[in-house]
Amino acid sequence: MSTDTLRAALERRIREVLGDACTVSEPTRLTGGASRETWTFTVSDPSSGSRDLILRRDPPGFEDPQRMTLEAESFTEALRAGVPVPALVDHSSGHDHTADALGSAYLLMDKLPGEALPQRLLRDDRYAAVRATLPYELGRTLARIHHMDTDAVPGLTGGDQVEHLSDMYRETGTRLPVLEIAFRWLREHRPLSARDTVVHGDFRNGNLLLDESGVRAVLDWELVHRGDPMEDLGWLCVKTWRFGSPLPVGGFGDRTDLFRGYEDECGIAPDPESVRWWELYGTLRWAVMCRHQANRGLVDGEDNTLELLAIGRRVAECEKDLLDLLGLGHDDAPVPVPDTAATDDLFGRPSATELLDVVREFVRHGSAGADPQSVYLARVAANVLGVAGREAALGAELRTRHREALRGAGFESESALADALRAGTASADDPAVAHAVRQAAAARLAVANPRY
Template sequence: MGGVSGELKDELTKRLSSVLDGSWTLRRIERLTGGASRETWAITAVSATGDTRELILRRDPPGREDARRIAMEAASFDEAARIGVPVPDVIDRSGDEPHPGIGAYLVMSKVPGEALPQKLLRDENLAEVRAALPYELGRILARIHRMDIEAVPNLPEHDPLTSLFDEYLTNGNPVPTLEAAFAWLLRNRPPATGKAFVHGDFRNGNLLVDAEGVRGVLDWELAHVGDPMEDLGWLCTRTWRFGSPHPVGGFGSRDDLFRGYADESGESPDPEVLHWWEVYGSLRWAVICRMQAAAAATGGDNTLELLAIGRRVAECEHDLLDLLDVPPHDETETPPATPQFLGAPPVEELLGAVREFVLEVGAGADAKTRYRSRVAAHVLGIAAREALFAPAVRETYRVRLAGLGYRSEAELALGVRAGRDHLDDLQVAEVIRGLAANRLKVANPKYR
């Protein structure tokens, strides 16, 4: 149990002994990798009579507790179970205030199944269930949208586009692609299809799946009142396909998703409305990436991961420009051969060697260190590619931006916001697509 404070272990032991009845001890408590905004811990609890329970602890990082949101999430699990959505049982939860020694938290039963997207999409043992998932997910979403809003305290309600723009403004500089996406969403916004409970993060990665199907829907921390089509659009956002060509979480077709939703709810989703929500979903993920990068300033043991997530905005730009039918840009800049004024070998070669060393050291470490070493290696790869391409890109786009009458990309973004420039202007579109393409070449050249 290295890395676990004595206070956390002691307080959890007391709470579990209280809610499970009898005397329980913790044989194992281990923090799991992943999760940029909330900690997840695996717990094995053993009773005095020899019974064993496998549990999951979810809690806010110390110093960033939000007890009201945790309470909302716990109540969402309760209501979801009532309506027939597969979810873990909530065993214990904090109250209106963080619990001394544990914080704002909930403890759930451990549900069988696989959540790692790469395994879900590639494991041959799950091939049969994969084909059936879009239909099943449609039915599950229809049930979620029947959940009783009044049964869940502190459930937020807001205008999705307005609140997203407000978050965008407070996290980072203006970006032309994102400005163009906001403008398109505002011009093409469809009427609301309804007012319902929205999961808010229903996607591949937050689903536990085994050969029998979906065993658990996880991570309800972003639940809110809104348009039910938001959940369907988020599920179909390209980010959550993890390289698969299939639009519904990488599993299958929208037609099967729509059929499942209609069979459960009696209402057939409109493909054009769903397209609007897919554009919104890609833009929302871009804003979340910016928020995560900004959160790194507060420190903590996941700072490196948060900073790395910030560079994923480039993937969102690529997706948004595809969704908005902007032609692809194949002419990413080729770095010229330049004298090594600052010494040889060049910096990209040095960073590449450090990257290999970090991966080698991490390979023999514990799971948490292995995960961090992979994140560190990814960041070193970004730094090496930026060192290689930045000078040529900087000069090329200084000239191209000047041709549009701007001194910087931020000025172009504000021109798009003001309505002076549009993606239907070929020259503007080429500059915006070119900037995004070069950022993606640095951040994640394998992304498609």
């Protein structure tokens, strides 16, 4: 659907909902969000003035109308429980054909002032004062979410989150030893929980709208479900959502303030060990989600293939985080350095790495002055070119090391090692196995993101 077609469809629907005199500006697609499209536009009404709205829409061809309806119902109950969320203007239903109005399942909501981009929230001076108070406030906000009435949100599903994740993992392709070790650890160290609440499912830096005063809105309820409320606290503390900050709670501050805010709001003190278990689960979950997104990117019909495929290589970051959380460390062998000045290569200079580097710089700087979505995608493309360049330079040496480490542990392939770890016939307590696992993870990270 072109921008002009979407604008016309929005105007038709807005006139049905808000009045025949309304007009709609050309929608602008916002950056980020690999699973859904997000657009902003302005509604003008001669009698009431202008109003900025947000459209959240499933990519056409990949709709989940029941999930969108569940998200809309969660907004209503969240407001009742005192959780800040945008006001809903309209949404498609999972039981009729309203999704046809905009091409796929959707939510229409007010656009609130504030910032959601983590890099700005963590680095801009204007948010310096509020960063110190955010962990406490986020604890209180989570306690309110966990006070929502599960019966007021029909369709919430629950169940064993580890087994749900395992099923999803098995559908995403080749098995990985680090992930197998993490699944086994989670199953052997399950925390006890007597609580069953609404769980936001994606409460993290990047899905929170903030300003200098604090939390303006909790966004992106598409993964809402029911279960152990500590899942949300663990997910917020996953290293991925710190965006380079050393502070564990979304990059903003310490767990003690998060726990204190939670207890002050609801009278229940979080168990740190339970939250740690859910943090490890969340790290594993993000790894599986990265694999899932990459698989989506390989399917014809996706219009954000570049971003989806780039996310697939972020599994390497999760592997390192899981090894650290499990106390297994990382590989000590130094990563080889590419020798771009070598003269005995069959193809000579410039090398493949040098060619990719110059194209990368062209892409990065050639988007200056373009619209925000194009600038964002150019940055993603530049990162992808960096990955390709490092793989071209280091791939042969890293693959040789990988084969040697596997054979030293008694395996001919990484999937065979993963199968043995799953079956319990191999263990990371074996130094040769641990070396093979760490070596593979280090190799992937050296190519995907050596600065991580």
